[in-house]
Amino acid sequence: MVKLRHWILRPIYGLYGNRLARRLPPDRLPHHVGVILDGHRRFARSEGLADYTAGYRVGMAKLQEFLGWTAETNIPAVTLWVLSKENLARPAAELEPYFEVLGDLFTKELGETARTLDMSIRVIGSVDLLPVPLAAAAKDLAEANRSGSRHLTIALAYGGRQEIVDAVRDLVGDLAAAGVPSKEMAEKVDADAIAANLYNSDLPDPDLVIRTSGESRLSGFLLWQSAYAEYSFIDVFWPAFRRVDFLRALRDFTRRERRFGR
Numbered sequence: 001m002v003k004l005r006h007w008i009l010r011p012i013y014g015l016y017g018n019r020l021a022r023r024l025p026p027d028r029l030p031h032h033v034g035v036i037l038d039g040h041r042r043f044a045r046s047e048g049l050a051d052y053t054a055g056y057r058v059g060m061a062k063l064q065e066f067l068g069w070t071a072e073t074n075i076p077a078v079t080l081w082v083l084s085k086e087n088l089a090r091p092a093a094e095l096e097p098y099f100e101v102l103g104d105l106f107t108k109e110l111g112e113t114a115r116t117l118d119m120s121i122r123v124i125g126s127v128d129l130l131p132v133p134l135a136a137a138a139k140d141l142a143e144a145n146r147s148g149s150r151h152l153t154i155a156l157a158y159g160g161r162q163e164i165v166d167a168v169r170d171l172v173g174d175l176a177a178a179g180v181p182s183k184e185m186a187e188k189v190d191a192d193a194i195a196a197n198l199y200n201s202d203l204p205d206p207d208l209v210i211r212t213s214g215e216s217r218l219s220g221f222l223l224w225q226s227a228y229a230e231y232s233f234i235d236v237f238w239p240a241f242r243r244v245d246f247l248r249a250l251r252d253f254t255r256r257e258r259r260f261g262r
Contacts, residue, residue: 020247024073028254030207032077033070034229036221037063039213039237041094046237053097058239060105064113067152069246071117077151077203078119081221085126085159099134102156106137111145120148124199125158153200160223167197167224198224205229208253210246212238228260 037059044055063080070078082102088095114121123138130138138156171193175185195201205225209218214235218226232249234241 014243017242017244017247020244020251021073024247024250025254026074029073029250030075030230030253032079032204032206032208033075034079034081034206034209034222034226035066036081036209036211036219037238038211038215040098040239042213043237043239051097052094053101055239056098056101060101060109062239062241063105064109065243066241066246067113067117067119069243071119071150073247073250075150077153079153079155079200079206079222081155081158083125083156083158084219085129085157085162086220088129088157099131103134103137106134106141111141114145114148114152117150118148119145119150119152121145121152121154122200123154123156124163125156126162127156129157151203153203155221158221160218160220163199163222164194164224166199167194170197195224200225207258208232208249210234210249212236212241228258230256230258 040055040059041052043049043058044052047055049055049058063082066080067078083098110121113119121142123142127135127138138154142154168189171189172185174197175188176182180188205227206222206229208231209221209226209229210232211218211221212234214233216233218231222229230253232252234245234249236242236245
């Protein structure tokens with residue numbers, strides 16, 4: 001009955017979404033949107049799917065659909081958190097199906113989508129902790145899609161604390177290589193220097209962070225960069241996330257007065 005209702009309402013949501021899109025003020029839209037893709041397993045259980053793999057495949061199809069929505073609204077940069085470093089502690093029975101689906105996404109589908117949408121691709125995170133075939137597929141995807149007027153970042157085996165640790169380590173390593181005495185290093189470790197060593201230091205910080213599945217926390221996503229972002233916590237699971245949900249998040253963002261801590 002629920003699925004039938006969604007099918008009947010789909011044309012109405014389409015019309016409503018088109019109306020929302022037309023009314024978005026282009027000059028107030030975010031330049032960088034980050035998304036925490038949450039709720040695959042709960043979606044699979046709620047929909048009575050045969051296994052988690054089916055839920056993951058719906059979610060990865062949604063990922064590509066979502067990229068089309070960002071092109072429609074001219075969002076220049078998108079960062080998608082598809083797997084956290086902490087997720088790697090989950091049982092193999094949960095991880096292996098997801099690894100398989102991600103491998104298919106990286107090798108068969110996402111590159112073509114990115115090229116169609118004129119997006120470059122980067123992968124950030126502790127990728128070398130992943131199974132070798134998946135890590136290789138992620139690196140090959142990024143290498144084959146280095147150019148584009150818009151930017152897609154895949155956060156894979158990513159942790160926000162680890163990113164900051166890596167940035168500080170790189171900064172200290174660079175200072176040491178430049179011959180800066182250890183007693184003078186502390187003076188050169190400041191916010192600007194750390195920010196310059198983050199994974200995507202050349203991209204603007206995210207203006208809007210969206211998390212699906214009803215959870216109201218960041219869980220470490222872009223901790224440094226999201227200090228002054230606006231947040232949208234949406235109740236639906238990621239595989240069920242709709243264009244109208246995204247457009248509502250954009251509408252609400254355009255109505256907010258951003259203070260940047262002032």
